[in-house]
Amino acid sequence: MKMTIKEIAKLAGVSQATVSKIINNYDDVGAKTKKRVLQIMDEYGYRPSYSAQSLAKKITKVIGVIYAGKINANFNHPFFVEVVSSFKKTMGSEGYDLLFFSNEKFHKSDENYLARCQHYNVDGCIIIGGEEVEPSIYDLDKSEIPCVGVDIELSGKKSAYIMTDNPQISALAVEHFYLLGQRDIAFIGGKEESVISKQRYQGFIDEMKTYGLKVNPEWIVYGDFFEDSGYEKMEELLQRPSIPKAIFAASDLMAMGAIRAVKESGRKIDDFSFIGCDDIVASKHIDPPLTTVKQDKEKIGKMAAYILNDMIKEKIDQTSIKIDPELIVRASCGANKAG
Amino acid sequence: MKMTIKEIAKLAGVSQATVSKIINNYDDVGAKTKKRVLQIMDEYGYRPSYSAQSLAKKITKVIGVIYAGKINANFNHPFFVEVVSSFKKTMGSEGYDLLFFSNEKFHKSDENYLARCQHYNVDGCIIIGGEEVEPSIYDLDKSEIPCVGVDIELSGKKSAYIMTDNPQISALAVEHFYLLGQRDIAFIGGKEESVISKQRYQGFIDEMKTYGLKVNPEWIVYGDFFEDSGYEKMEELLQRPSIPKAIFAASDLMAMGAIRAVKESGRKIDDFSFIGCDDIVASKHIDPPLTTVKQDKEKIGKMAAYILNDMIKEKIDQTSIKIDPELIVRASCGANKAG
DNA sequence: TAAGTCTACGAAAACGGTTTCGTAAAAAGT
DNA sequence: ACTTTTTACGAAACCGTTTTCGTAGACTTA
Numbered sequence: 001m002k003m004t005i006k007e008i009a010k011l012a013g014v015s016q017a018t019v020s021k022i023i024n025n026y027d028d029v030g031a032k033t034k035k036r037v038l039q040i041m042d043e044y045g046y047r048p049s050y051s052a053q054s055l056a057k058k059i060t061k062v063i064g065v066i067y068a069g070k071i072n073a074n075f076n077h078p079f080f081v082e083v084v085s086s087f088k089k090t091m092g093s094e095g096y097d098l099l100f101f102s103n104e105k106f107h108k109s110d111e112n113y114l115a116r117c118q119h120y121n122v123d124g125c126i127i128i129g130g131e132e133v134e135p136s137i138y139d140l141d142k143s144e145i146p147c148v149g150v151d152i153e154l155s156g157k158k159s160a161y162i163m164t165d166n167p168q169i170s171a172l173a174v175e176h177f178y179l180l181g182q183r184d185i186a187f188i189g190g191k192e193e194s195v196i197s198k199q200r201y202q203g204f205i206d207e208m209k210t211y212g213l214k215v216n217p218e219w220i221v222y223g224d225f226f227e228d229s230g231y232e233k234m235e236e237l238l239q240r241p242s243i244p245k246a247i248f249a250a251s252d253l254m255a256m257g258a259i260r261a262v263k264e265s266g267r268k269i270d271d272f273s274f275i276g277c278d279d280i281v282a283s284k285h286i287d288p289p290l291t292t293v294k295q296d297k298e299k300i301g302k303m304a305a306y307i308l309n310d311m312i313k314e315k316i317d318q319t320s321i322k323i324d325p326e327l328i329v330r331a332s333c334g335a336n337k338a339g
Numbered sequence: 340m341k342m343t344i345k346e347i348a349k350l351a352g353v354s355q356a357t358v359s360k361i362i363n364n365y366d367d368v369g370a371k372t373k374k375r376v377l378q379i380m381d382e383y384g385y386r387p388s389y390s391a392q393s394l395a396k397k398i399t400k401v402i403g404v405i406y407a408g409k410i411n412a413n414f415n416h417p418f419f420v421e422v423v424s425s426f427k428k429t430m431g432s433e434g435y436d437l438l439f440f441s442n443e444k445f446h447k448s449d450e451n452y453l454a455r456c457q458h459y460n461v462d463g464c465i466i467i468g469g470e471e472v473e474p475s476i477y478d479l480d481k482s483e484i485p486c487v488g489v490d491i492e493l494s495g496k497k498s499a500y501i502m503t504d505n506p507q508i509s510a511l512a513v514e515h516f517y518l519l520g521q522r523d524i525a526f527i528g529g530k531e532e533s534v535i536s537k538q539r540y541q542g543f544i545d546e547m548k549t550y551g552l553k554v555n556p557e558w559i560v561y562g563d564f565f566e567d568s569g570y571e572k573m574e575e576l577l578q579r580p581s582i583p584k585a586i587f588a589a590s591d592l593m594a595m596g597a598i599r600a601v602k603e604s605g606r607k608i609d610d611f612s613f614i615g616c617d618d619i620v621a622s623k624h625i626d627p628p629l630t631t632v633k634q635d636k637e638k639i640g641k642m643a644a645y646i647l648n649d650m651i652k653e654k655i656d657q658t659s660i661k662i663d664p665e666l667i668v669r670a671s672c673g674a675n676k677a678g
Numbered sequence: 679t680a681a682g683t684c685t686a687c688g689a690a691a692a693c694g695g696t697t698t699c700g701t702a703a704a705a706a707g708t
Numbered sequence: 709a710c711t712t713t714t715t716a717c718g719a720a721a722c723c724g725t726t727t728t729c730g731t732a733g734a735c736t737t738a
Contacts, residue, residue: 048458050458100427
């Protein structure tokens with residue numbers, strides 16, 4: 001049965017206060033008493049109640065995990081899975097558990113994320129961006145709760161954010177295409193409303209300009225980072241009066257979709273060049289192996305954890321960090337294809 | 340600033356009790372009073388404290404998510420990501436949030452999962468198997484906390500579990516190979532200690548027997564469900580005095596690794612046939628497109644949620660469910676390759 | 679109009695801990 | 709041997725809710 005601190009105290013013949021002190025490692029409790037109480041706690045499998053504890057202390061040791069989008073889609077996007085996995089690992093070693101908010105609730109009530117965080121009294125939270133952001137996120141951002149954003153720009157004084165250098169991502173892709181002789185370059189962005197899409201678009205435009213390449217507005221399209229959208233958008237591209245030969249997709253998944261589209265259209269895949277973004281596990285296995293701009297997901301997750309920790313401990317505030325991307329060359333735009 | 344129920348009560352000129360009743364939709368509170376209090380709560384952005392609430396009621400509306408393995412690896416395995424994603428969605432619509440336990444804590448203390456669940460007083464939990472299971476899981480299993488297992492057999496009276504019909508998975512694979520004329524079939528299992536590996540192995544053996552095929556013990560190897568292990572195990576297989584021509588891998592990721600291994604060995608990929616398991620997103624894109632035994636991840640997650648819900652509401656107990664697998668034929672064992 | 683029902687609300691006891699502060703006894707200092 | 713310090717512990721207030729039960733007054737009913 002479920003023991004309470006009171007019962008343990010009685011069994012041990014001490015006061016609640018003493019038991020509590022033992023739980024919390026106070027040093028004003030005698031060695032033999034401590035041993036005896038510990039032994040009793042163990043024997044009865046006593047565990048302090050989290051609710052009671054976090055009510056009394058004002059600390060929860062829980063971090064809220066929030067997918068900023070309206071549809072929670074990114075929960076299973078490989079990029080975010082890896083980022084969150086890394087984040088979880090390092091937060092875990094700091095003693096935090098992760099609370100994933102379901103945004104299905106929004107359909108039934110007027111609750112918002114700030115309310116949820118306050119309700120649970122989380123010590124801090126991580127906000128996953130990459131989509132059009134649910135407006136209530138910004139209330140959270142402005143609040144007193146430490147927040148770290150990934151792929152979303154936060155500006156509150158208890159907020160920080162981290163993302164790969166997005167313009168740089170596009171620059172790397174465009175440069176690679178350029179050096180390979182490609183001139184007809186298309187851009188398949190992610191969710192158009194997201195910051196990262198805008199930044200990647202801007203980086204794309206700028207780098208094209210740098211190389212004196214002209215960007216064809218008909219070749220700028222937007223998906224949602226997932227495979228299906230890459231397929232659809234590539235289909236559209238293939239309908240254009242003039243068809244691009246080099247495709248930069250803002251995610252590997254979309255690049256995979258795009259490749260599938262040209263294959264299914266019956267065209268020769270070798271007539272096209274593809275560069276993706278993320279470098280997910282599958283990218284090296286697909287046909288053709290995908291050249292991509294790698295994001296350091298492990299590092300992003302780890303850094304996010306460090307930042308959040310420091311913010312919770314009030315050691316820092318309001319930072320923003322950019323991580324360098326890296327071009328991974330595989331076979332999806334073999335040099336021989338250009339011209 | 341953070342309001343409490345007491346302050347709201349004072350502002351509204353009513354008692355705490357009345358405010359509480361409004362929060363909890365009691366019907367013994369007057370309409371005008373209710374309106375007034377509601378308006379004040381809204382104005383001050385009042386949110387009841389989760390800790391206080393769950394201390395007073397005995398309900399948390401939180402589900403614990405536990406990866407049974409010692410290393411938490413499955414957190415980012417595509418199969419489990421999709422299962423959990425589906426689970427999350429349907430639990431979310433029932434008003435539950437998900438608490439992911441970090442098992443890093445184990446390195447620092449003697450805490451176990453039951454303790455954690457009791458500590459947080461979760462309403463129920465989902466346990467993700469597929470690995471060698473951390474022993475304390477079974478204490479949880481035997482406890483009063485409703486548990487649903489995925490790919491792990493639970494036996495407590497408040498426990499249930501769900502998994503794909505594993506022997507059937509192997510049977511489908513072996514049959515397909517057989518009908519294609521393959522006779523030299525190897526088996527790359529997942530974590531050898533896991534139930535699902537054992538069941539798939541058994542299914543493999545049995546079906547081989549059914550077709551009068553002899554199983555070569557040298558061709559039975561075990562990885563860990565991830566890509567690297569598939570690569571390594573295939574490398575080993577390629578060292579054998581006699582080399583198998585058909586490989587059934589217990590996960591698509593391992594199949595991908597195996598394919599990579601034969602490619603890198605310089606052998607012709609078309610001389611080998613591969614069947615994977617799971618049907619993850621990438622499988623259709625790889626080279627060659629992977630024939631695989633699909634697991635219905637969406638359904639597994641959803642069913643797990645339904646079961647858990649029913650158990651929490653004490654409508655059922657101790658069920659176990661098997662989901663049918665489905666063979667998805669692609670190009671990785673083209674009929675022309677057999678012989 | 680007296681008695682019985684409702685309605686709307688509040689007092690107060692939980693829920694299971696933490697933490698401040700006070701103090702008796704033991705140890706140390708002189 | 710007497711004061712001072714330290715050690716080990718407990719009383720009690722508090723954290724923010726929920727929930728039972730009691731009751732004053734308004735409303736019905738006969």
